[in-house]
Amino acid sequence: MSVRVRYAPSPTGHLHIGNARTALFNYLFARSQGGKFIVRIEDTDAARNVDTGIDDQLSYLKWLGIDWDESIDKDGGYGPYQQMHRLETYQEFAQKLLDAGVAYKCYCSSEELEAERAWMKEQGYEKLHYSRKCLHEPDQDKPYALRFKVPDDTTYTFHDIVKGKVQFQSEDVGDWVIMKRNNVPTYNFAAAVDDALMKITHVLRGEDHITNTPKQLMVMDALGFERPTYGHMTLIVNENQKKLSKRDESIIQFIEQYHDLGFLPEAMFDFIALLGFSPNTKEEILSKQELIDWFDPDRLSTSPATFDQDKLHYINNRYIKALDDESLKALLLPFLNEAGIGKGEDDAWFDSLIAVFKDRLSYGKQIVELYHDFFKESFSVSGEALEFVKQDGVKPLLSTLRDKLASTEDLDADTIKSLIKESGKATGMKGKMLFMPTRIAVSGSMHGPDLPQMMNLLGKAKLLARLDETLSKL
RNA sequence: GGCCCGUUGGAGAAGCGGUUUAACUCACUAGCCUUUCACGCUAGCAUUCAUGGGUUCGAAUCCCAUACGGGUCACCA
Known part of the structure; x- marks a missing residue:
């Protein structure tokens, strides 16, 4: 059976780095297996949907170089690919469950449910499950939600691609809502139905979904659908080992922001792919195609992926230098x-x-x-650099250079380089004792870009001013 | 609190019972190269894998407990 995987975002905002990673791994998986990658929009929460949400998701996915085979703009015969356009389907299957006695109507209001939970908590209940109060209620002329009647004494076992054998007891799952009062399915119900109908073979998603899996399994089992294979990737955490939360200020969370800061999509793709996955190669600078070739779901890591900003910067720098x-x-x-x-x-x-x-x-x-740092008006030499420049012979060198620069009309990098050389010859300074004092005198630092080029860029006026400033300290 | 999961150097990580005296990458340090800087190259940087038990001829690798960290328990997805 050919591989079909999906990325199922809800259009509640910008493309988050964690979601981008989920999409990316599904993409890698599909491409490495010659399968199909599907993007399904899970927009069943009207309150949280954002107008530009879908566009945002899709356009930044594209920016990252993740293209899809089927979605709202590309029909592959399994559509619609947007859940709010599939409501009849969910109703149909919900009715089946109702008829089969696997689901029942619940007339409880959210206030009642809340009160019930609060009471159970107060009483010290370990499991805050729904009381099944409505299980045997006769039909009433009142709005209702549909609950799944979770079977007793059932163990849900599945082999997770990344975690291995995973088990859940049905006792740990309370009767949960599959259709909301407004006739819209809940996430777990819609996802299970869609995964089955869309013939999804592998579900690769974040570990935060692992406890949803038994719910989705019971739906599939009850409806006689074949189960897909699941794989739960570890979460991305910050340097404090906390799940990346959208409010976390220490890490930039959205792909759009990286785009806006001038990160390169190829670098982002590479970096994100290394979050929770390690290819069987020593090289870390990998193209999309290389990552597809190297991709192996067995090498998805089991411990959380720490977001390492230094590494991102390093990788992006490598890609910039290659431009x-x-x-x-x-x-x-x-x-x-x-x-x-x-x-x-x-x-x-x-x-x-x-x-x-x-x-x-x-x-x-x-x-x-870098520009502002480099051209800033306030200029000073201090610390180690000042010590260096206080050595014997530096003063005559710098003043010779200053005069040569002052009396030369058309300065360019090459001219500057020869003036430096001439000044060195005239004062007997060479090697590090020639270039380093010069560097310090014009930049204030012992490190920096290529000297003649940088001096040319600074311009005559600034060069002279900085040389004078440095000389005044000697 | 119940249920799941994780814990390897300053950082990211390999490792899946025996030539591993624990790869690789970033960072850092030193040397080489470059008349400076940067690049590049080379070397150094965990005798030890959260802790305590156990299984085994042999454990970072398997089992149990403890500690710490995380995830999840919605008519959100």
């Missing part, structure tokens, strides 16, 4: 323009700006930060 000049420029220009950097400068100026900072960029927008 050709044109693409890099296309990535960076919008950020520079938006920040008003380089107004009135020519193409060559932008090219050299980009060339100077290319290797140091973790993400596109960082160019703005």
Whole structure:
């Protein structure tokens, strides 16, 4: 049987990194098996749906390079692919369960249910399950929800792709609602019906769904559907080992934000794929195709995946460095323009700006930060750098260089380089004792980009001002 | 609280009973390269796998307990 997997987001907001990962692994699985990847929209909670939710999900999935075989815009014969367009189907199957006595009408109001739970809690009940109060209620002319009558003494066992054998006792599951009072199915019911009808063979999802599995299994069993294979991936956690919550400020959570910061989709794809999965290769910079080739569900990890921002930056930097000049420029220009950097400068100026900072960029927008850091008005030399520059011979070197720079009309990187060399010759300074003091005097730091290029970019006025400033301390 | 799950270096992680004196990557440190910086290359960085028992000729790897961390218990998905 050919593999069919699905990603089933609810359109409640932006594409979250955790959901993106679920989508990505399903995609990897489908592509590596020559199967189909389906995107199904689970929009049964009207209150939480967001107008742009579907668009947002789909467009950022595309941005990441995750394309699908079937969805709302691409019929594969198993549609509709949006749950609110499938209500008749759910009603039909709910009726079957009702007729079979596997489901029953519940007339309890949410207030009653809440009160019931509160009371049970107070009484010290271990399991806060529905009391089955309505199980034998005669039909009434009142709105009702449909509950699934959970069988007694049944063990639900399934072999989980990542966790191995998993078991749940039916006693641990209370009679749960399958159809809400408004005739809309609940998640567990709709998902089970759809997975079966859409012939989904493998369900790869987050571990937070693992306790939903027995519910979905009992629906499938009751309806005589064949069960898919399940795999529950561990959650993504922050550095405090907490599940990534949408309110967590320490980590950027949404794909859109990474896009906006100038992260590259190929890098994001790579990084996300490494969250909870480790390919059987030493290399970590992997293209989409390589990841498809390496993908193996047996290598999904069983312990939580920690979101390592340093690693993301490293990976993205690697991809940025691999970009050709044109693409890099296309990535960076919008950020520079938006920040008003380089107004009135020519193409060559932008090219050299980009060339100077290319290797140091973790993400596109960082160019703005690096620029401001580099060109800032307040300039000072201190600490280790100041000590270095206080060594013998530095002062004559720097003042020679200063005068040469001041008296040269057209400065460019090559000219600057030869002026540095000349100054070295004239004062007997060479090697590290030539370049390092120069670097410190114009940048204040012992580390930085290529010296002549960077000096050219700084411009004559700033070079002279900084040299004077440094000289005044010697 | 019930039910599930996890715990390997500063960080991310391999490892699935025996040449593992625990891969690889990031970070860090040192050396080489480069007349500086960065890149690149090389080396160093856990005698030990949460703790305590047990099984075994042999355990990070299997079992049990404890501790810690997490997930889940909605007419949300």
